[in-house]
Amino acid sequence: MAxxxxxxxxxxMLRAVxxxxxxxxxxxxxxxxxxxxxxxxxxxRLNAGRIYALCLRMSGxxxxxxxMVQETFVRAWQKVGSFRGASAFSTWLHRVAVNVVLGHQRxxxxxxxxxxxxxxxxxxxxxxxxxxxGETIDLERAIGGLPEGARTVFILHDxxxxxxxxxxxxxxxxxxxxxxxxHRARKLLRKALKP
Amino acid sequence: xxCDEMTLVLDELLDGGLDEASEAEAQAHLEECGVxxxxxxxxxxxxxxxxxxxxxxxxxxxxxxxxxAKIAAAKVARGRFGRRALMSxxxxxxxxxxxxxxxxxxxxxxxxxxxxxxxxxxxxxxxLAASFAEIGVHDYEATxxxxxxxxxxxxxxxxxxxxxxxxxNLRLIDEAMSEIADALGKxxxxxxxxxxxxxxxxQQVNLLERAAVLPREI
Numbered sequence: 001m002a003x004x005x006x007x008x009x010x011x012x013m014l015r016a017v018x019x020x021x022x023x024x025x026x027x028x029x030x031x032x033x034x035x036x037x038x039x040x041x042x043x044x045r046l047n048a049g050r051i052y053a054l055c056l057r058m059s060g061x062x063x064x065x066x067x068m069v070q071e072t073f074v075r076a077w078q079k080v081g082s083f084r085g086a087s088a089f090s091t092w093l094h095r096v097a098v099n100v101v102l103g104h105q106r107x108x109x110x111x112x113x114x115x116x117x118x119x120x121x122x123x124x125x126x127x128x129x130x131x132x133x134g135e136t137i138d139l140e141r142a143i144g145g146l147p148e149g150a151r152t153v154f155i156l157h158d159x160x161x162x163x164x165x166x167x168x169x170x171x172x173x174x175x176x177x178x179x180x181x182x183h184r185a186r187k188l189l190r191k192a193l194k195p
Numbered sequence: 196x197x198c199d200e201m202t203l204v205l206d207e208l209l210d211g212g213l214d215e216a217s218e219a220e221a222q223a224h225l226e227e228c229g230v231x232x233x234x235x236x237x238x239x240x241x242x243x244x245x246x247x248x249x250x251x252x253x254x255x256x257x258x259x260x261x262x263x264a265k266i267a268a269a270k271v272a273r274g275r276f277g278r279r280a281l282m283s284x285x286x287x288x289x290x291x292x293x294x295x296x297x298x299x300x301x302x303x304x305x306x307x308x309x310x311x312x313x314x315x316x317x318x319x320x321x322x323l324a325a326s327f328a329e330i331g332v333h334d335y336e337a338t339x340x341x342x343x344x345x346x347x348x349x350x351x352x353x354x355x356x357x358x359x360x361x362x363x364n365l366r367l368i369d370e371a372m373s374e375i376a377d378a379l380g381k382x383x384x385x386x387x388x389x390x391x392x393x394x395x396x397x398q399q400v401n402l403l404e405r406a407a408v409l410p411r412e413i
Contacts, residue, residue: 037266044259049251056252066254067410073262074408139244158245183206190237193244 025089033081040080044073047090051097057155058101060144068104072097094160098170105148142192146185153178154185196224201231209238261352261411268345268407322376322383326392342403354412361406368399 025046031039051072055065076096083092146154152171156162157178162170164178173181196204201224207213208221225232324336350358372395379388 037263040266041259041263044262048258049253052254053250053252062255063411066256066258069254070258070262070265071408071410073258074265077262077266139241139248158242159248179206186206186238186241189241190234193241194237 026085029080029083029085029089032077033083040073040077043076043089043093047093048073050090051093054094054097054155054160055101057140057143057159058152059104064104068097068100072100075100095170098156098160098162102152102171105152138193139189142189145192146188149173150181150185150188153181154189157182158186196220198224198228198231201225201228202234205231205235205238208235209242264345264348265408268342268404322380323372323392325383326376326379326389339399339403342400342407345407346403349407349409352411352413353406353409357409357412361402364402365399368395368402371395372399 025043028039028043028046032043048069052065052069055068055072056062059065059068072093076093079096083089143151143154143159153167153173156167156170157164164175164182167173167178168175171178201221204213204217204221208218213221225235346361353361372392375388375392375395379385379392382388
Protein backbone atom coordinates (compact mmCIF):
# COMPACT_ATOMS: atom_id res chain seq x y z
CA MET A 1 0.00 0.00 0.00
CA ALA A 2 1.29 3.42 -0.86
CA UNK A 3 2.09 5.86 1.86
CA UNK A 4 1.97 9.11 -0.06
CA UNK A 5 -0.95 10.35 2.02
CA UNK A 6 1.54 11.06 4.77
CA UNK A 7 2.89 13.81 2.57
CA UNK A 8 0.71 16.88 2.62
CA UNK A 9 -0.07 18.76 -0.53
CA UNK A 10 2.72 21.26 -0.81
CA UNK A 11 2.40 24.99 -0.86
CA UNK A 12 3.51 26.83 -3.94
CA MET A 13 7.25 26.53 -4.21
CA LEU A 14 9.57 29.30 -3.30
CA ARG A 15 8.23 32.77 -3.70
CA ALA A 16 10.26 34.96 -5.95
CA VAL A 17 11.35 37.24 -3.24
CA UNK A 18 12.01 36.96 0.41
CA UNK A 19 11.30 39.75 2.82
CA UNK A 20 13.35 42.88 2.60
CA UNK A 21 16.96 42.37 3.46
CA UNK A 22 19.09 44.78 5.40
CA UNK A 23 19.75 47.55 4.67
CA UNK A 24 16.30 48.70 3.70
CA UNK A 25 16.20 48.36 -0.06
CA UNK A 26 13.14 50.58 -0.31
CA UNK A 27 15.09 53.48 1.18
CA UNK A 28 18.04 52.79 -1.05
CA UNK A 29 15.68 52.80 -4.03
CA UNK A 30 14.26 56.15 -2.96
CA UNK A 31 17.78 57.58 -2.75
CA UNK A 32 18.64 56.08 -6.13
CA UNK A 33 15.51 57.70 -7.56
CA UNK A 34 16.92 61.04 -6.40
CA UNK A 35 20.04 60.32 -8.45
CA UNK A 36 22.35 58.82 -5.81
CA UNK A 37 24.47 56.36 -7.74
CA UNK A 38 26.07 55.13 -4.49
CA UNK A 39 22.68 53.96 -3.20
CA UNK A 40 22.05 52.20 -6.47
CA UNK A 41 25.41 50.48 -6.25
CA UNK A 42 24.37 49.12 -2.84
CA UNK A 43 21.22 47.77 -4.46
CA UNK A 44 23.38 46.15 -7.11
CA ARG A 45 25.61 44.54 -4.47
CA LEU A 46 22.57 43.21 -2.61
CA ASN A 47 20.82 41.78 -5.65
CA ALA A 48 23.44 40.93 -8.27
CA GLY A 49 23.74 37.29 -7.20
CA ARG A 50 20.06 36.54 -7.42
CA ILE A 51 19.64 38.37 -10.68
CA TYR A 52 22.68 36.60 -12.16
CA ALA A 53 21.32 33.22 -11.03
CA LEU A 54 18.01 33.95 -12.75
CA CYS A 55 19.68 35.16 -15.96
CA LEU A 56 22.13 32.25 -16.03
CA ARG A 57 19.41 29.63 -15.57
CA MET A 58 17.16 31.24 -18.13
CA SER A 59 19.87 31.76 -20.74
CA GLY A 60 22.29 28.92 -20.01
CA UNK A 61 25.06 31.22 -21.22
CA UNK A 62 27.39 33.00 -18.75
CA UNK A 63 28.37 35.83 -21.12
CA UNK A 64 24.78 36.46 -22.09
CA UNK A 65 23.77 36.28 -18.44
CA UNK A 66 26.32 38.99 -17.61
CA UNK A 67 24.89 41.19 -20.36
CA MET A 68 21.39 40.58 -19.07
CA VAL A 69 22.42 41.53 -15.53
CA GLN A 70 23.92 44.76 -16.80
CA GLU A 71 20.86 45.54 -18.88
CA THR A 72 18.61 44.77 -15.92
CA PHE A 73 20.39 47.25 -13.67
CA VAL A 74 20.66 49.94 -16.34
CA ARG A 75 16.95 49.59 -17.00
CA ALA A 76 16.21 49.54 -13.28
CA TRP A 77 18.20 52.76 -12.87
CA GLN A 78 16.19 54.38 -15.64
CA LYS A 79 12.90 53.27 -14.07
CA VAL A 80 13.66 53.44 -10.37
CA GLY A 81 11.70 56.69 -10.14
CA SER A 82 8.57 54.70 -10.91
CA PHE A 83 9.19 52.27 -8.03
CA ARG A 84 6.51 53.11 -5.49
CA GLY A 85 7.25 50.47 -2.86
CA ALA A 86 4.02 48.54 -3.43
CA SER A 87 6.19 45.42 -3.44
CA ALA A 88 9.69 44.74 -2.21
CA PHE A 89 12.37 46.33 -4.35
CA SER A 90 13.86 42.91 -5.07
CA THR A 91 10.48 41.72 -6.38
CA TRP A 92 10.28 44.74 -8.65
CA LEU A 93 13.87 44.17 -9.78
CA HIS A 94 13.15 40.50 -10.51
CA ARG A 95 10.35 41.54 -12.81
CA VAL A 96 12.67 43.92 -14.62
CA ALA A 97 15.18 41.06 -15.01
CA VAL A 98 12.54 38.63 -16.25
CA ASN A 99 11.42 41.17 -18.83
CA VAL A 100 15.00 41.67 -19.98
CA VAL A 101 15.53 37.91 -20.32
CA LEU A 102 12.24 37.37 -22.13
CA GLY A 103 13.05 40.31 -24.41
CA HIS A 104 16.34 38.65 -25.33
CA GLN A 105 14.55 35.36 -25.96
CA ARG A 106 12.03 37.06 -28.25
CA UNK A 107 14.79 38.81 -30.17
CA UNK A 108 16.73 35.58 -30.51
CA UNK A 109 13.63 33.67 -31.52
CA UNK A 110 12.88 36.27 -34.16
CA UNK A 111 16.37 35.90 -35.54
CA UNK A 112 15.87 32.15 -35.57
CA UNK A 113 19.30 31.69 -34.10
CA UNK A 114 18.41 29.76 -31.02
CA UNK A 115 18.86 26.02 -31.15
CA UNK A 116 16.80 24.08 -28.67
CA UNK A 117 17.32 20.45 -28.02
CA UNK A 118 14.51 18.46 -26.45
CA UNK A 119 15.35 16.72 -23.24
CA UNK A 120 13.82 13.48 -24.48
CA UNK A 121 16.89 12.67 -26.51
CA UNK A 122 19.93 14.17 -24.88
CA UNK A 123 20.85 16.98 -22.59
CA UNK A 124 22.52 19.67 -24.66
CA UNK A 125 25.67 21.37 -23.50
CA UNK A 126 24.57 24.34 -21.46
CA UNK A 127 26.51 25.95 -18.73
CA UNK A 128 25.44 24.72 -15.35
CA UNK A 129 25.68 26.94 -12.32
CA UNK A 130 28.52 25.37 -10.38
CA UNK A 131 27.68 26.47 -6.88
CA UNK A 132 26.62 23.05 -5.58
CA UNK A 133 27.98 19.69 -6.53
CA GLY A 134 26.31 16.33 -7.09
CA GLU A 135 22.57 16.11 -7.37
CA THR A 136 22.16 19.85 -7.61
CA ILE A 137 24.35 19.95 -10.68
CA ASP A 138 22.35 17.09 -12.19
CA LEU A 139 19.18 19.06 -11.60
CA GLU A 140 20.70 22.26 -12.98
CA ARG A 141 21.86 20.39 -16.07
CA ALA A 142 18.46 18.77 -16.51
CA ILE A 143 16.73 22.15 -16.19
CA GLY A 144 19.15 23.56 -18.74
CA GLY A 145 18.23 20.78 -21.13
CA LEU A 146 14.51 21.49 -21.08
CA PRO A 147 12.91 22.89 -24.22
CA GLU A 148 12.78 26.67 -23.98
CA GLY A 149 9.07 27.11 -23.27
CA ALA A 150 9.02 24.46 -20.57
CA ARG A 151 12.28 25.72 -19.07
CA THR A 152 11.07 29.29 -18.90
CA VAL A 153 7.86 28.35 -17.13
CA PHE A 154 9.60 25.89 -14.81
CA ILE A 155 12.21 28.44 -13.71
CA LEU A 156 9.65 31.20 -13.27
CA HIS A 157 7.18 28.99 -11.37
CA ASP A 158 9.18 26.45 -9.44
CA UNK A 159 12.49 28.24 -8.94
CA UNK A 160 11.48 31.90 -8.81
CA UNK A 161 8.02 31.37 -7.36
CA UNK A 162 5.88 33.29 -9.86
CA UNK A 163 2.28 32.10 -10.15
CA UNK A 164 0.69 31.03 -13.39
CA UNK A 165 -1.29 34.24 -13.85
CA UNK A 166 1.90 36.23 -13.25
CA UNK A 167 3.79 34.13 -15.78
CA UNK A 168 0.95 34.67 -18.21
CA UNK A 169 1.27 38.43 -17.71
CA UNK A 170 5.03 38.38 -18.12
CA UNK A 171 5.33 36.06 -21.10
CA UNK A 172 2.04 36.60 -22.90
CA UNK A 173 1.12 32.92 -22.86
CA UNK A 174 -2.26 31.75 -21.54
CA UNK A 175 -2.55 30.47 -17.96
CA UNK A 176 -3.52 27.05 -19.33
CA UNK A 177 -0.41 27.00 -21.51
CA UNK A 178 1.72 27.91 -18.52
CA UNK A 179 0.25 24.99 -16.56
CA UNK A 180 0.76 22.62 -19.48
CA UNK A 181 4.39 23.73 -19.89
CA UNK A 182 5.02 23.25 -16.18
CA HIS A 183 3.51 19.78 -16.30
CA ARG A 184 5.69 18.95 -19.29
CA ALA A 185 8.81 20.34 -17.61
CA ARG A 186 8.26 18.38 -14.41
CA LYS A 187 7.56 15.20 -16.33
CA LEU A 188 10.76 15.59 -18.38
CA LEU A 189 12.80 16.40 -15.30
CA ARG A 190 11.48 13.41 -13.35
CA LYS A 191 12.38 11.22 -16.29
CA ALA A 192 15.84 12.76 -16.64
CA LEU A 193 16.63 12.45 -12.94
CA LYS A 194 15.28 8.94 -12.55
CA PRO A 195 18.06 6.69 -11.21
CA UNK B 196 -10.67 8.85 -8.89
CA UNK B 197 -8.89 6.91 -11.62
CA CYS B 198 -5.20 6.99 -12.48
CA ASP B 199 -5.61 9.05 -15.65
CA GLU B 200 -7.59 11.66 -13.71
CA MET B 201 -4.96 11.58 -10.99
CA THR B 202 -2.24 12.32 -13.53
CA LEU B 203 -4.07 15.48 -14.44
CA VAL B 204 -4.29 16.77 -10.89
CA LEU B 205 -0.87 15.76 -9.52
CA ASP B 206 0.64 19.17 -10.25
CA GLU B 207 -2.30 20.98 -8.67
CA LEU B 208 -2.05 18.72 -5.64
CA LEU B 209 1.64 19.49 -5.29
CA ASP B 210 1.05 23.24 -5.66
CA GLY B 211 -1.88 23.27 -3.23
CA GLY B 212 -4.28 24.29 -5.96
CA LEU B 213 -7.04 21.74 -5.33
CA ASP B 214 -10.15 22.44 -3.32
CA GLU B 215 -10.65 20.49 -0.11
CA ALA B 216 -12.89 17.80 -1.59
CA SER B 217 -10.67 17.17 -4.62
CA GLU B 218 -7.60 17.05 -2.45
CA ALA B 219 -9.19 14.47 -0.15
CA GLU B 220 -10.19 12.42 -3.15
CA ALA B 221 -6.67 12.60 -4.58
CA GLN B 222 -5.09 11.66 -1.27
CA ALA B 223 -7.44 8.70 -1.02
CA HIS B 224 -6.36 7.53 -4.45
CA LEU B 225 -2.69 7.86 -3.51
CA GLU B 226 -3.27 5.56 -0.55
CA GLU B 227 -4.61 2.90 -2.85
CA CYS B 228 -2.42 3.27 -5.93
CA GLY B 229 1.30 2.62 -5.72
CA VAL B 230 2.00 3.89 -9.25
CA UNK B 231 0.41 7.29 -8.64
CA UNK B 232 1.94 7.49 -5.18
CA UNK B 233 5.37 6.90 -6.70
CA UNK B 234 4.75 9.59 -9.31
CA UNK B 235 3.71 12.01 -6.59
CA UNK B 236 6.76 11.18 -4.49
CA UNK B 237 9.03 11.90 -7.45
CA UNK B 238 7.34 15.29 -7.82
CA UNK B 239 8.01 16.01 -4.17
CA UNK B 240 11.63 14.94 -4.60
CA UNK B 241 11.89 17.31 -7.52
CA UNK B 242 10.45 20.14 -5.46
CA UNK B 243 12.91 19.41 -2.66
CA UNK B 244 15.74 19.41 -5.17
CA UNK B 245 14.65 22.80 -6.47
CA UNK B 246 14.53 24.16 -2.94
CA UNK B 247 18.16 23.12 -2.53
CA UNK B 248 19.29 25.04 -5.61
CA UNK B 249 21.31 28.13 -4.78
CA UNK B 250 19.13 31.21 -4.89
CA UNK B 251 22.09 33.41 -5.53
CA UNK B 252 25.11 32.88 -7.77
CA UNK B 253 27.73 35.59 -7.80
CA UNK B 254 28.70 36.74 -11.29
CA UNK B 255 32.24 35.62 -12.19
CA UNK B 256 33.38 39.26 -12.25
CA UNK B 257 32.24 42.57 -10.87
CA UNK B 258 29.76 43.99 -13.35
CA UNK B 259 29.25 47.25 -11.50
CA UNK B 260 31.95 49.33 -13.28
CA UNK B 261 30.30 48.73 -16.64
CA UNK B 262 26.83 49.34 -15.25
CA UNK B 263 28.06 52.55 -13.67
CA ALA B 264 29.56 53.71 -16.97
CA LYS B 265 26.30 53.07 -18.78
CA ILE B 266 24.33 54.80 -16.07
CA ALA B 267 26.70 57.76 -16.24
CA ALA B 268 26.16 58.02 -19.97
CA ALA B 269 22.40 57.87 -19.57
CA LYS B 270 22.57 60.38 -16.72
CA VAL B 271 24.61 62.84 -18.76
CA ALA B 272 22.22 62.55 -21.65
CA ARG B 273 19.10 62.77 -19.48
CA GLY B 274 20.34 65.58 -17.33
CA ARG B 275 21.36 67.75 -20.21
CA PHE B 276 19.19 66.60 -23.03
CA GLY B 277 16.19 65.38 -21.10
CA ARG B 278 12.63 66.48 -21.36
CA ARG B 279 13.24 69.79 -19.65
CA ALA B 280 16.09 70.71 -21.98
CA LEU B 281 14.14 69.68 -25.03
CA MET B 282 11.12 71.65 -23.85
CA SER B 283 13.41 74.64 -23.39
CA UNK B 284 14.73 74.00 -26.86
CA UNK B 285 11.22 73.79 -28.26
CA UNK B 286 10.24 76.97 -26.45
CA UNK B 287 13.35 78.64 -27.77
CA UNK B 288 12.53 77.54 -31.29
CA UNK B 289 9.05 79.04 -30.92
CA UNK B 290 10.59 82.23 -29.58
CA UNK B 291 13.13 82.35 -32.40
CA UNK B 292 10.35 81.70 -34.89
CA UNK B 293 8.36 84.59 -33.52
CA UNK B 294 11.35 86.92 -33.56
CA UNK B 295 12.29 85.84 -37.07
CA UNK B 296 8.73 86.26 -38.28
CA UNK B 297 8.51 89.71 -36.71
CA UNK B 298 11.87 90.57 -38.22
CA UNK B 299 10.84 89.38 -41.69
CA UNK B 300 7.55 91.23 -41.50
CA UNK B 301 9.38 94.36 -40.35
CA UNK B 302 11.99 93.95 -43.07
CA UNK B 303 9.34 93.54 -45.77
CA UNK B 304 7.68 96.71 -44.55
CA UNK B 305 10.96 98.61 -44.49
CA UNK B 306 12.69 97.02 -47.44
CA UNK B 307 12.23 100.00 -49.72
CA UNK B 308 14.05 102.31 -47.37
CA UNK B 309 16.60 100.20 -45.44
CA UNK B 310 19.65 98.53 -46.89
CA UNK B 311 20.53 95.44 -44.80
CA UNK B 312 24.23 94.80 -44.62
CA UNK B 313 25.17 91.13 -45.26
CA UNK B 314 26.11 89.23 -42.12
CA UNK B 315 29.74 88.12 -42.25
CA UNK B 316 30.23 84.38 -41.81
CA UNK B 317 31.38 83.39 -38.36
CA UNK B 318 33.46 80.41 -37.26
CA UNK B 319 31.37 77.23 -37.02
CA UNK B 320 32.13 76.59 -33.35
CA UNK B 321 31.24 80.17 -32.47
CA UNK B 322 27.98 79.92 -34.38
CA LEU B 323 27.16 76.61 -32.77
CA ALA B 324 27.90 77.94 -29.28
CA ALA B 325 25.73 80.99 -29.91
CA SER B 326 22.94 78.96 -31.45
CA PHE B 327 22.94 76.41 -28.64
CA ALA B 328 22.92 79.25 -26.13
CA GLU B 329 19.79 80.54 -27.83
CA ILE B 330 18.01 77.25 -27.18
CA GLY B 331 19.19 77.04 -23.60
CA VAL B 332 22.08 74.61 -23.98
CA HIS B 333 25.34 75.96 -22.62
CA ASP B 334 27.55 72.92 -22.38
CA TYR B 335 27.23 71.21 -25.71
CA GLU B 336 30.96 70.69 -26.14
CA ALA B 337 31.46 69.32 -22.60
CA THR B 338 28.54 66.94 -22.94
CA UNK B 339 29.74 65.68 -26.28
CA UNK B 340 33.20 65.12 -24.80
CA UNK B 341 31.77 63.17 -21.87
CA UNK B 342 29.69 60.94 -24.10
CA UNK B 343 32.64 60.39 -26.43
CA UNK B 344 34.72 59.35 -23.42
CA UNK B 345 32.07 56.82 -22.43
CA UNK B 346 32.04 55.47 -25.98
CA UNK B 347 35.83 55.41 -26.02
CA UNK B 348 35.78 53.35 -22.83
CA UNK B 349 33.74 50.73 -24.63
CA UNK B 350 36.25 50.12 -27.42
CA UNK B 351 37.26 46.85 -25.80
CA UNK B 352 33.65 45.70 -25.53
CA UNK B 353 32.17 46.57 -28.91
CA UNK B 354 33.22 44.89 -32.11
CA UNK B 355 35.25 46.91 -34.63
CA UNK B 356 32.30 46.69 -37.02
CA UNK B 357 29.95 48.27 -34.48
CA UNK B 358 32.49 50.95 -33.59
CA UNK B 359 32.87 51.72 -37.29
CA UNK B 360 29.11 52.07 -37.75
CA UNK B 361 28.87 54.39 -34.75
CA UNK B 362 31.88 56.41 -35.94
CA UNK B 363 30.50 56.68 -39.47
CA ASN B 364 27.18 57.94 -38.14
CA LEU B 365 28.94 60.41 -35.89
CA ARG B 366 30.94 61.72 -38.86
CA LEU B 367 27.73 62.22 -40.83
CA ILE B 368 26.15 64.05 -37.93
CA ASP B 369 29.25 66.19 -37.45
CA GLU B 370 29.21 67.10 -41.13
CA ALA B 371 25.53 68.00 -40.96
CA MET B 372 26.19 70.07 -37.83
CA SER B 373 29.03 71.86 -39.58
CA GLU B 374 26.88 72.64 -42.64
CA ILE B 375 24.12 73.96 -40.41
CA ALA B 376 26.66 76.09 -38.57
CA ASP B 377 27.92 77.51 -41.88
CA ALA B 378 24.41 78.34 -42.96
CA LEU B 379 23.50 79.84 -39.60
CA GLY B 380 26.63 81.97 -39.78
CA LYS B 381 25.28 83.52 -42.95
CA UNK B 382 21.67 83.59 -41.85
CA UNK B 383 21.51 83.74 -38.05
CA UNK B 384 18.16 82.94 -36.53
CA UNK B 385 16.87 81.09 -39.59
CA UNK B 386 13.97 79.08 -38.15
CA UNK B 387 14.44 76.07 -40.36
CA UNK B 388 18.14 75.91 -39.64
CA UNK B 389 17.53 76.19 -35.92
CA UNK B 390 15.11 73.27 -36.13
CA UNK B 391 17.65 71.27 -38.06
CA UNK B 392 20.23 72.12 -35.45
CA UNK B 393 18.00 70.88 -32.62
CA UNK B 394 17.13 67.74 -34.58
CA UNK B 395 20.76 66.94 -35.47
CA UNK B 396 21.79 67.64 -31.93
CA UNK B 397 19.23 65.12 -30.64
CA GLN B 398 20.37 62.56 -33.19
CA GLN B 399 23.92 62.91 -32.00
CA VAL B 400 23.00 62.50 -28.34
CA ASN B 401 20.73 59.55 -29.09
CA LEU B 402 23.46 57.84 -31.06
CA LEU B 403 26.03 58.29 -28.31
CA GLU B 404 23.59 57.27 -25.61
CA ARG B 405 22.59 54.14 -27.50
CA ALA B 406 26.19 53.26 -28.21
CA ALA B 407 26.91 53.53 -24.49
CA VAL B 408 24.31 50.87 -23.63
CA LEU B 409 24.82 48.47 -26.53
CA PRO B 410 25.30 44.91 -25.27
CA ARG B 411 28.89 43.87 -24.89
CA GLU B 412 30.13 42.08 -28.02
CA ILE B 413 33.69 41.15 -27.10
